[in-house]
Amino acid sequence: MAPQAFAEQNTAVITGGASGIGFALANKCAKYGMNILLVDNNQENLSLAQKHLAEKISKDKQVLKAVAIDVSNLDDWEKKILSVNLFGVINGINTLLPYVTKDTTPSSIIITGSKQGITNPPGNPAYNASKSAVKTLAEHLSFDLAKSHPSISTHLLVPGWTHTGMTGGNSFQETGKPKGAWTPEQVVDYLEGKMEEGKFYAICPDGDVTEEMDKKRMLWNARDLVEERQPLSRWREGYKEEFEEFMKKDL
Template sequence: MAPSPVFKSGNLAVITGGASGIGLALAGKCAGYGMNVLILDNSGSNLNSAKAALAGKVETCEMDVSKTEDWEKVKKNVEEKHAGKVDLLALNAGIGLKGSWEDTAYFHKTMDVNFFGVVHGLSTFVPLIQQTSTKDSPAHIIVTGSKQGITNPPGNPAYNASKSAVKTLTEHLSYDMSKSSPSTSVHLLVPGWVFTGLTGDTPFAQEKKAKPAGAWTGAQVVDYLETKLAEGKFYIICPDNDVDEATDKKRMLWTAGDLVEGRPPLTRWRPEWKETAEEWMSKQKV
């Protein structure tokens, strides 16, 4: 299958969290197609290393996605250097803090980056994309979600809530853009287990940890993303080396059943429901 037409020499890709992990892999993919790439990240050292590591037309900008003034700086850059035309916008930056119910700072920081970082990116660039995306020169908006925002496993309520909000926001965006800018496609990228900075990988470190056997690399996620973009998929639910697509579908169906069947929430993890859930999923064919 031919790649999406957005991967075209001279087009502009703007990628948050682009100096490591999935974002860096996507930046490399775009640069390989001859695209102009603007990498946004909060780590100046990683940005310098990423620029040195990637061949092609790569720019970098150190910024905090939770700050609107930083987004204004990025917008000015794009308007001055690229005539305000963004062909691929990837809102990928995220953090995975841990905290307790009484720790309001943990909730605020997680939402500021994971949710409002997306909101700020959309409010900055959606108006420009609506003006410049055409049938002959379509645009993509890719937002990185998480399976934790869908199946909601216990252990990190702020992160799960932030990614659930991102899912809802991106679904609304897809619908709205289908009306206001039909040449712009919107996609929710939902990685599986990926070896990134959030899961123990340290980008550009001299001594690298070994990738766990069950995890995918950022490059594998981006290759999968490229295939699904060409197919026009909105929900891009990535498998990994431990969890296949069928298992993901069964888990999502069981989670939806908590609501539909009137069960308590998170029954997959409740001792009194765990055996029932596993038996149900073992019998499903999806």
């Protein structure tokens, strides 16, 4: 059973907290009366987020801090994807884990992954590899902490199509959200529900893709290995009809 992460006077450290899903999570934490430390590499967004959240918290009971940090720590453009998506997560965990593990208070670690790190669609192998590595890292962290620090729960958040700053959205003004996309707030609400159920994986649907569709796509990918098919068969012309029929069947 996961600890009650969203509770008054708990402390949330949110990397990437100045926009998108991170900012939506900060808003939820503020509503619960939590202390919040926002970490982001965009100073302008960070200042706006801090100003917005300051209007929502009780200054007598809650602490709000904002720190501008670039956790990637690499400059080469060729390394940027792995730097941000993987080493940013590793650096964040290495920085915060000693503080979390020395405290006996029940706590939760939420790591954001991607469906591309699971289904591995063609077109952006570096991004897919980085997110696949994040998934592996989160799974091992969950396994190790369950033995050494059972009061700490780990969760992998995998958003679906979400209208955020990375996809043309704006955390402070809702404009032009595509019909099929979820808002960051919907993603955070879904995450909270999965955490309350004690789930590690929070693989979000959206307005176009259902939970069942996600499960079928993941199962198809796993069968590439088990059945020794060509990799990425879902996108190969020779498997097109078979995949379409598979998606029509019940799990």
